[in-house]
Amino acid sequence: MASTDFAVDITEGRVLRRTPIALTEVRAARQALLEWFRDHARPLPWRRHPRPYAVWISEIMLQQTQVGTVIPYFNRFLRAFPNVRALARARRERVLELWSGLGYYRRSRDLHCAAQIIVRQFGGRFPRSYEAARSLPGVGDYTARSVLSIAYNLPFAVLDGNVARVVSRWRLLRGHVQETRFRQSVELVLEQCLSRRRPGAFNQALMELGQTVCLPRAPRCPVCPLRVGCGAYASGRPESYPEPRPRRRTEVRHLAVAAIRSDSKFALVRGLDESLLPDLWNFPSAFGASRETARRALLDKLSALLSPPPTLPAPRAEIRHSITHRSIRAQIYPVEMAAARRVHGLRWVPAWRLGEVARTGSAAVSALARKVAAAL
Structure with missing residues (x-):
């Protein structure tokens, strides 16, 4: 040198x-x-x-x-x-x-x-x-x-x-x-x-x-x-030193979540919505600019997934979660089905197993889905 x-x-x-x-x-x-x-x-x-x-x-x-x-x-x-x-x-x-x-x-x-x-x-x-x-x-x-x-x-x-x-x-x-x-x-x-x-x-x-x-x-x-x-x-x-870097503005998003239950089992799907968490298991969900638009988007998703589509009652709970710059307010809609149907892309998980996952994080289930499971 x-x-x-x-x-x-x-x-x-x-x-x-x-x-x-x-x-x-x-x-x-x-x-x-x-x-x-x-x-x-x-x-x-x-x-x-x-x-x-x-x-x-x-x-x-x-x-x-x-x-x-x-x-x-x-x-x-x-x-x-x-x-x-x-x-x-x-x-x-x-x-x-x-x-x-x-x-x-x-x-x-x-x-x-x-x-x-x-x-x-x-x-x-x-x-x-x-x-x-x-x-x-x-x-x-x-x-x-x-x-x-x-x-x-x-x-x-x-x-x-x-x-x-x-x-x-x-x-x-x-x-x-x-x-x-x-x-x-x-x-x-x-x-x-x-x-x-x-x-x-x-x-x-x-x-x-x-x-x-x-x-x-x-x-x-x-x-x-x-x-x-x-x-x-x-x-x-x-x-x-150094100067603070510009922070990306936090984006508030509403998420409608379907907790579909049948025979003591819950339905999970790969991915969340909008291409987020594509490899992890989640409850069927949809984003929206408001609670109502998220709810309608979830109904559209369930209509494509299940026939006949289930109806959504009033939400049972709301949880909050963050993914990168998104601040998520998730409304959880409990849905009861008479029988667990075999549908491509749908995985039925026993309630006891889902509870264990919520406590230990011992499966390829998203942190958001674990929060939802804990709220059920």
Whole structure:
């Protein structure tokens, strides 16, 4: 690394300007970060034996999900599928059962599909090349870089929200993570500072620092290994960096849910409505802009599913649920049928089994459906 290395900052007008980083500063920061990680890294299960398979599973699970939430799911998943071949030959239903409650269910479907590709095309081992890794379903730029650096010690820098926050404060970079120029600025700093000998440890150290010390609110600056030379710490306003990203407006949706019961069994279908949760079992449901439009949409759906269609009485209960940016108000309509009919796409589940699922989440049933079952 030459002494003419540069970091890129962003002015208030979002015009790029360059600020030199001294080589001695880069080396000191890198050393301090790696020593801190050696002494303070959390004993996470995927760090004990960083096999490519375990690292890949953990990175997929950690997308949009907190570490504390992931740990028990990771442990159960690895017990059931200890290697990629076990995952590749598993039934989709079993994969979904073990993923149930973790959210963002497309991840599990892509993971299962990717495992089958790895077995067929890569000899049962996560590929070492960036291009091959990116060809796998569900593996984007961040995941590929993370797995390759941690599992194979290849020199790829990674950028997520935690890393962006640490770098933004250290180098006083303005902007937010959804801005292209801001991301480019952070990436340039990372490429200059990345440890070529220990890229995996360097990446994990930055992520760990962002998760445990350089917090969005009330950062623990006095114990930060980068506080010497940190622009935001020196300014006395670390929480001002980076700027908050624009939040997507919450959309309130009404959902009509049919709790169809017959012979102590309830009817479930794959998917919710509007292409949501396509792999999970749910009660027949329909969205609407209001309670009445949702109710009419549900009647239309039941008319296509059952003949003659059942009538909907007054709703028994209302529950609330959130899926990404949607705030859902669900009205539950109890429907009694004389006999459980065999209908394509319809699955009849004993009431006792549904109650067990509601308590334990031990099946490929959506969190919303579990709430509905608990309200019945």
